[in-house]
Structures are given as structure tokens and as C-alpha cells.
Amino acid sequence: MLLSTVELFLPIVLAITLLYLLSMNMDNAFHFNNDAVQSLLLEMGQQRTTKSLFDLVVSKLSQFKHISLVRIWLKAKGDVCSECLVADECYDKNSCLHLVASAGKSIYNDSEDWSRINGAHKRFPLGARKVGHIAATGEPVVVPSIEEDSKWIAHPEWAKKEGIKGFAGQPMLFQGEVLGVLAVFTLSELTPQVLDVLRIIANHAASTLANAEAFEKISQLKKQLEGENEFLRKELSNTSSYGRFIGKSAALQHVFKQIELVAATDANVLILGESGTGKELVAREVHARSQRKNKPLIKVNCASISRELFASEFFGHTRGAFTGAVSHREGLFAAAHTGTLFLDEIGEIPIEYQAQLLRVLQEREYQRVGEEQTRTVDTRIIAATNKNLHLEIEKGNFREDLYFRLNVFPIVVPPLRERPEDIEPLANYFLARCLENMNRPSRQFSSEHIQQLMEYRWPGNVRELQNIVERFAISSNAESNHLELPNASGALQEKNASSDVSHNHERLFTEQEVKQLQIENTKRALERCNWKIYGPNGAAELLGIKATTLATRIKKYNLAK
Structure with a gap:
């Protein structure tokens, strides 16, 4: 967000106005301390994240002697409509007010936690109650004396018990738009001068909020760019020496047609084929012909990620989330945001982590390790494997629901x-x-x-x-x-190739060569029987040996499909 010169100097103008108000002679019971408010304004202008800004405002205001409770709500998209306690008063159904910061202290019960933001008032529909009315109209709601006017107080008995005398709710206005609401409950009646100060603080908070959101966006884009550059550098070093398909066979032409069909959509693609057939090249071609072609294509070999670091690699982590996490890290999904994530060897993902991947595919949401904040992601998934996933499902090594989520459009790459x-x-x-x-x-x-x-x-x-x-x-x-x-x-x-000379003399094999022949012969038998070991038409029957002998040989030579 680029701010004009007027907008940049707005905090200075507000500060000057505020100093004038503070310099006025106030004999009322409640007035703001000059130095404390100046310090708050300066600190607000230095905040670079929305969370730090909100926490600062509510914590500093709640420290004033006559303020009991301070809260900030922000306008955002509706997210918990099904469990909202005031859903029947909501007419928008798209956006509402989210409680983002709260601070204060009960004089009646010291054990009450007034910093919670997930309580009964965590959401307010626009237009509902006093807070929703402020956001909907852009006009403040002020109750100078609750004893004389309590129509805006939802729980008068609570106010009486806590000694609450006044309430002020100020819209947080920036460029004519209501960004949120700043509300305070006071232990003394409110004066016009105090209300003016609160209005300036609210507007200053809105201006600083706009700046903080801009800084957060810049920081997010910077991290994403750094992540993309890191992955692109790795990709350049690992790029295959061929950059396009070479061939004229009917089987390859069929693959081309499938790529053209699916590339223009956002459907998930599952590429199947033996090792070395060019599955990664198919993924690159799908991405290159898609609407995301100018966005990053991030490749990850799932077999190369250790179980312990799976969540961190895919979703990222915060500093201190685990031993060795010395800094924040963006994961693969963050790096591939708005682009394509190519999951090579998808069949190698441990079964215990497949549910996390399924959640991202279904909900487009994830959480970094060590963080409670839910992040949204817009990423197209292309997966590839040389395994028979149906067989892996039967063995319990692969989730069937994940398979169906990935297998929206399968492309089979034929062997050479x-x-x-x-x-x-x-x-x-x-x-x-x-x-x-x-x-x-x-x-x-x-x-x-x-x-x-x-x-x-x-x-x-x-x-x-x-x-x-x-x-x-x-x-x-x-x-x-x-x-x-x-x-x-x-x-x-x-x-x-230039000589037809043949050698007819018999050749002797070394022990190592005999062993290698046995390995290759066993592998061919297993592949011919689709790795069926026991029973009729099994590999053991084909080789003329006992099934137990074949199983021992497979284990001895560490053979795998």
C-alpha cells in the first residue's frame, strides 16, 4: 500500500491536535496523562505488525487509572457463522467484526481473564449491538454515564458489579473506510475532552494499521520471493539436460493430448509411470501451459524428506518450534502459493502425515509448526509416482481418500x-x-x-x-x-558396431556375476507376476522354488518394487 504525503504526515497532525487537547485545563476526574499518551502515539507509529499494534494499544490504555476494559475489533470475513452467538442478528453473512485484542482487569474477580479474544464477544455482525452499530454507521457510540443511559449496555448488572460508569466506542477510520472499532469501559464518567483524545487515538491506530498491513504484505512477499529463489536455484542445478519432449510415437502423442486437456484447468493431476519415463517433464509441461505459468513451479521429492521434518518442510515453522529451529521458515506450500507444487514420488509420504496433506488439499488451509494461526494457500497440486497406489492402499501404506483427491486427472507415461x-x-x-x-x-x-x-x-x-x-x-x-x-x-x-566378429568360446562367471544374475532373474520373475509371490502364477512357481525361499531371497537382496 503506497501512502500519499498527506497520509504520511497525518500522525504528526493528530499528535499536535492531541497535545493541544491535553494542554487544556481539565478538572474532571478522568483525564489522560500527557506524557503517557505521547509515548503511546510514538510507539504506535513504530509498529510493523498488526498484532503488535493492537496489543500495544489495549495494554497501554488499560493501564490508565480510570479505564477498566479496552477492546479492538476488526472488520474481516465471516468464519465461524455456525457457532456465532449472535448469528440471528447477522444480515451480511460475508463479513463481521473480529475481536483481535483485549486488556483490562476485573475489580470483582481477580481470576477473570479479560485478555481472552475467544469468548462470547469474539464476533459481532455489522449493525448488531453497539459495536456492530459503530462499524456499520462509522459513527461513535458514547455513553457518558451508564447510570443515566444504559440502552447501549447489554449487561447492566455486569457494569454495576464492576463499577463501570462510562462507555466509548470509536470507529477506526482510514480514508473514509471503517477498519474496526476501539471500545473502552471506564470507571468514571466521560468528558468531551476525553472523547476527543480517544477519537484521535482510534484514527491514529487506523492509520498505523494501514501501514502495518502494508509492511506485513511486503514482508510476506519478500519471504515468498526468497523461498522461490531458493527453490529455483535448486531447480536450475538439478534441471535435466532435456527441456522438452522428443518423439513421435502414438503413445507420446496421447500424453500430449492429455496435457492439453488438463493444463488449462486447476484440477489436480496424478502422473503415473516407471522410473525414468519423464514424469517430471510432464509436470513441467502441464504447468507451462496453465494459467499459473508465470508463477512458481516448486518440486519436492517426497522420498528425500525425513519423517521428523515432514511438517516443517511442507508447512514451515516458527523460531523455537523445535530444537534447531533458529529462525522462521516458509514451507513448500507458502513458496508455491498461486503457483504449482509438484510432489514427486508421492507414494513415499509416511502414512501418518498423509492426513495433513489431505487437509491442505481439501480446505486450502494449513498451520506452520509452532504456530496456531491458520494460513490459506492457493496452490495447484501435481503428483507423480512409480508405485501401484491401489496395491499400497490394500497394504495400508496409502490413504484411499488422499488417492482420490490426487487422482482427479491421471496421466500414464508409457515406458520407453x-x-x-x-x-x-x-x-x-x-x-x-x-x-x-x-x-x-x-x-x-x-x-x-x-x-x-x-x-x-x-x-x-x-x-x-x-x-x-x-x-x-x-x-x-x-x-x-x-x-x-x-x-x-x-x-x-x-x-x-563396425565389426561382426563373434566370440564362440565359453565364458566363466565369477561368484559376483552369478549373484547378480540371480538378482536380475528374480526381479524379472517378480515383475512378470506383478510381485505376486505365493500361489498359482506366482513368482515362486515361475522360478521353481518354494515361496519361503523366494521371500528369504527378496529380504536378503533387499529387493523392492
């Missing part, structure tokens, strides 16, 4: 072996990029090389292809033309 037409253009693209980065002459793969690549099964998909091409680019030169592909054991095999 199911789109062999894309292997040649991908291989030549990666090769050109690698040679360019190494300042080597450009070249393309020969037909023999392409045949080798087409015959390979590509368990690592596009990522594996990229690695093999990079290795070829590094090792190849004018005298060498070898393309290395992993064999069944996972070890690299070297084949000379």
Missing part, C-alpha cells in the same frame, strides 16, 4: 520399450547435446547402433538411455566406435 519409435530421435538428441557441451564435432548414431538400442529392453527408460548416450559421447573418438549396453547381469557389455 512401449514406444520404440522414439528411441532413435531421443538418442540422437542426447548425443548432439553431449557433443556440443564437450565442444566435439557433431555426429549421429549409425544404423548398427540404432539396432542395438532398439533391441534393448530399457528397464531404466529415458534416463538410462541418456546415461548410455553420455557415456558413448565421452568414450568415443575417431578410432573408437563402441556402444556399451548392460547385459542380463547389469554389467556393461561392449559391442563393436
Whole structure:
């Protein structure tokens, strides 16, 4: 919020007027102390947050001898309409007055807490009761003597018990708009001079409130920008060497159509596919074609976040929230506000934290660790996984309601072996990029090389292809033309594409190679049976071994789907 010169000097004008009023001779029982009010005005102007401003005003005013209770309400969006005690008097249904600060002390019961802001008067509809009337009309309500005029007092017996003599409610006006209401209950009757001072304090509070809100907004934007920059720097360092889709297969064209369909909406997207198929690239394309394309795309690998730091990483934390929290931190959702949050490997989120994520997706609200304030967020979610989430739900590792919330629009990225037409253009693209980065002459793969690549099964998909091409680019030169592909054991095999020489002599395997062959053979059997171990058509039956033996082998080699 940019303030004009007049607005900037308004507090000075108010202070001068206030000093004039204070300098007037007051013989009444209740008058403000000159030095105390000057100190309050100066401190108000130094506040940079709304909370600190409100707490300062009510605490300082409540310290005056003849003031019993001070409260501040602010106009805000209605939030607890279903439990509001005066809901039947509310005609707006959109906004109301929120109690944001309270201070005072009972002379009848020392144990009463008058600083609570969640009591019976925490909300007032506009126009209802004296406080709502002030906000709706912009006019003050003053009861100089409650004994003579008690129509504005909801609980006269309370006022009598506490010795309350007067009430003054002042609208907090800024640029002609009512921002809230400042109300005081006094132990002595009110005079015109005291009311003038309260009016100036209320207007000064409104002016300072506008400044504080502007500072808070600037601080919020600064933190968000810092968070975006941090994540963007990480993204730049981790960006894949390819920046767009390469290929012409029908399977890839189908993915393009799905991206075009969903990109323009705000629907959640779940990207499914094996590791290395390019799920992150699909997420980037969805974001780039969306209305949020000029906002941040924040990526997080859910498998890399420890259980202890899950809430802090996603939602942020306040200083001192836990050991090691030496400063405030914005989380992933705050950094992705108005943009897109890409949750890679969503199936790795611990089951005990999935409810927190579900709440954000449903309510668009979250709380930072160590903070009670509820924050709202506007973020599009794109999730990705190489796991079978249906199977994870059956195992109790993934919440079904979270799955349905994420799976609004699924996109299945086909493995490279199911789109062999894309292997040649991908291989030549990666090769050109690698040679360019190494300042080597450009070249393309020969037909023999392409045949080798087409015959390979590509368990690592596009990522594996990229690695093999990079290795070829590094090792190849004018005298060498070898393309290395992993064999069944996972070890690299070297084949000379320019030579048809075959080696017919039998080869011996080392113990390590035999072990690796057993691992690869077991994994292929498990994948063929969709990791079914026991019973008919299970992997144990396919391998010709007992199911218990297979289970032991899986545990021994730490095999996982």
C-alpha cells in the first residue's frame, strides 16, 4: 500500500491536535496523562505488525487509572457463522467484526481473564449491538454515564458489579473506510475532552494499521520471493539436460493430448509411470501451459524428506518450534502459493502425515509448526509416482481418500520399450547435446547402433538411455566406435558396431556375476507376476522354488518394487 504525503504526515497532525487537547485545563476526574499518551502515539507509529499494534494499544490504555476494559475489533470475513452467538442478528453473512485484542482487569474477580479474544464477544455482525452499530454507521457510540443511559449496555448488572460508569466506542477510520472499532469501559464518567483524545487515538491506530498491513504484505512477499529463489536455484542445478519432449510415437502423442486437456484447468493431476519415463517433464509441461505459468513451479521429492521434518518442510515453522529451529521458515506450500507444487514420488509420504496433506488439499488451509494461526494457500497440486497406489492402499501404506483427491486427472507415461519409435530421435538428441557441451564435432548414431538400442529392453527408460548416450559421447573418438549396453547381469557389455566378429568360446562367471544374475532373474520373475509371490502364477512357481525361499531371497537382496 503506497501512502500519499498527506497520509504520511497525518500522525504528526493528530499528535499536535492531541497535545493541544491535553494542554487544556481539565478538572474532571478522568483525564489522560500527557506524557503517557505521547509515548503511546510514538510507539504506535513504530509498529510493523498488526498484532503488535493492537496489543500495544489495549495494554497501554488499560493501564490508565480510570479505564477498566479496552477492546479492538476488526472488520474481516465471516468464519465461524455456525457457532456465532449472535448469528440471528447477522444480515451480511460475508463479513463481521473480529475481536483481535483485549486488556483490562476485573475489580470483582481477580481470576477473570479479560485478555481472552475467544469468548462470547469474539464476533459481532455489522449493525448488531453497539459495536456492530459503530462499524456499520462509522459513527461513535458514547455513553457518558451508564447510570443515566444504559440502552447501549447489554449487561447492566455486569457494569454495576464492576463499577463501570462510562462507555466509548470509536470507529477506526482510514480514508473514509471503517477498519474496526476501539471500545473502552471506564470507571468514571466521560468528558468531551476525553472523547476527543480517544477519537484521535482510534484514527491514529487506523492509520498505523494501514501501514502495518502494508509492511506485513511486503514482508510476506519478500519471504515468498526468497523461498522461490531458493527453490529455483535448486531447480536450475538439478534441471535435466532435456527441456522438452522428443518423439513421435502414438503413445507420446496421447500424453500430449492429455496435457492439453488438463493444463488449462486447476484440477489436480496424478502422473503415473516407471522410473525414468519423464514424469517430471510432464509436470513441467502441464504447468507451462496453465494459467499459473508465470508463477512458481516448486518440486519436492517426497522420498528425500525425513519423517521428523515432514511438517516443517511442507508447512514451515516458527523460531523455537523445535530444537534447531533458529529462525522462521516458509514451507513448500507458502513458496508455491498461486503457483504449482509438484510432489514427486508421492507414494513415499509416511502414512501418518498423509492426513495433513489431505487437509491442505481439501480446505486450502494449513498451520506452520509452532504456530496456531491458520494460513490459506492457493496452490495447484501435481503428483507423480512409480508405485501401484491401489496395491499400497490394500497394504495400508496409502490413504484411499488422499488417492482420490490426487487422482482427479491421471496421466500414464508409457515406458520407453512401449514406444520404440522414439528411441532413435531421443538418442540422437542426447548425443548432439553431449557433443556440443564437450565442444566435439557433431555426429549421429549409425544404423548398427540404432539396432542395438532398439533391441534393448530399457528397464531404466529415458534416463538410462541418456546415461548410455553420455557415456558413448565421452568414450568415443575417431578410432573408437563402441556402444556399451548392460547385459542380463547389469554389467556393461561392449559391442563393436563396425565389426561382426563373434566370440564362440565359453565364458566363466565369477561368484559376483552369478549373484547378480540371480538378482536380475528374480526381479524379472517378480515383475512378470506383478510381485505376486505365493500361489498359482506366482513368482515362486515361475522360478521353481518354494515361496519361503523366494521371500528369504527378496529380504536378503533387499529387493523392492
